[in-house]
Amino acid sequence: LDTSYLNVPGWLGGKAVTRIGKSAFANSYNLATVIIPNGVTAIEEYAFSNCSKLTSVTIPNSVKEIGANPFKRTPANIQVSANHPYLALEDGALFHKESKRLITYPQGNDASEYIR
Numbered sequence: 001l002d003t004s005y006l007n008v009p010g011w012l013g014g015k016a017v018t019r020i021g022k023s024a025f026a027n028s029y030n031l032a033t034v035i036i037p038n039g040v041t042a043i044e045e046y047a048f049s050n051c052s053k054l055t056s057v058t059i060p061n062s063v064k065e066i067g068a069n070p071f072k073r074t075p076a077n078i079q080v081s082a083n084h085p086y087l088a089l090e091d092g093a094l095f096h097k098e099s100k101r102l103i104t105y106p107q108g109n110d111a112s113e114y115i116r
Contacts, residue, residue: 004032020047038062071104
């Protein structure tokens with residue numbers, strides 16, 4: 001069983017997967033890559049926190065809501081499409097387009113402030 005790669009299923013137990021729950025994969029220390037399927041609309045708080053080896057997360061255009069600190073203490077390189085309707089990436093920082101709320105800031109960046 002390869003615990004470093006997670007391709008979140010679109011269906012589980014006959015039901016569509018639409019949310020990644022609070023702390024769902026927190027402390028998954030070997031997790032390195034996560035692919036989230038189209039159809040997931042929310043990633044709840046701390047979903048992938050403390051995943052110290054997580055380096056790649058792909059977020060589909062269907063994700064509208066992201067809770068607090070979903071990638072806390074995680075060195076992940078977040079990937080969203082340039083035409084994502086709800087999210088934007090700038091210099092590795094992930095923002096909610098409409099509210100301009102900062103979702104995650106690249107770990108290891110030593111800047112004292114980030115102005116968008």
